[in-house]
Amino acid sequence: MIEAALIHQCADPQIEIAIVERFIAVVGSDNPLSVTITSGDRIILPQAPQNADAAVSLIRRFVGQATVRVGVTQYPAGYGVSDATEIPADLVDACQNIxxxxxxxxxxxxxxAHARGEAGPGTFREALAAWRTGIFEDAYVFGEADPGPLSGEEDTSMENTPEVIEGSESDRAPMSEQNFDPYAAGIRVDLSTLKGQKNHE
Known part of the structure; x- marks a missing residue:
């Protein structure tokens, strides 16, 4: 489990720390080197990276060909970059990833919150769903402009939402920026035994 002290130290100060803690508890990974790759309705399972250099190399290999989620927050690695070489090496640093x-x-x-007109428990749940899929109201949510907090609106997102933490393992699983559950898919591709072959998906 990621230590609370690290989350407090590294979380963006613009968002309530309780929200960050719940967010990481539900969709995050305990392994800063975690790289989750999905393509279509399949999960690609290359050999797990054992160090930061291997993780970054793996990320750069698949960004642009598949959906790649990385590190403690399962950050969408392709967001904000136009070329795989732009993937920063510190993306797999726990603090920077947080x-x-x-x-x-x-x-x-x-x-x-702006779409719903309030920052309540439902907002948090919908935001989690949007994070997992990358889609909110039929738009690529990561590419949308940041509207900032609701003015004069009390944030009650952390009240009465125990089910967010107590979900099943499938609830915690990271998902790709597509509207499907890759962990329910019937096909998985293990690339660890393929040497020298490039993925063409």
């Missing part, structure tokens, strides 16, 4: 992921989730959260 900082970037919490800032991006904060934007998603406020997009949902």
């Amino acid at each position: 900082r970037m992921g919490s800032a991006l989730f904060g934007k998603v959260y406020w997009i949902v």
Whole structure:
């Protein structure tokens, strides 16, 4: 489990720390080197990286060909980059990943809040769904402008939402920026035994 002290130290200060803690508890990974790759209705399972260099190399290999989620917050690696070489090496640093992921989730959260006209328990749940799929109201949510917090609106998103933490393992699983559950897919591709072959998906 990621230590609370690290989350407090590294989380973006623009979003309430309780929201960040819940966000990471539900969709995050305990492994800063975690790289989740999905393509279409399949999960691609290459050999798990053992160090930061291997993780970054794996990310750069698949960004642009598949959906790649990275690190503690399962940050969407392709967001904000036009070329795989632009993927920063510190994306797999736990603190930097928390900082970037919490800032991006904060934007998603406020997009949902503005759309619903309130920042309540439902806002948090919808923001989690949007983070997992990358889609909110038929738009690529990560690419939307950040509207900032609702003015004069009390944030009650952390009240009466125990089900967010107590979900099943499938609830916690990261998902791709597509409207499907890759963990329910019947096909999985293990690339760890394929040497020298490039993925053409």
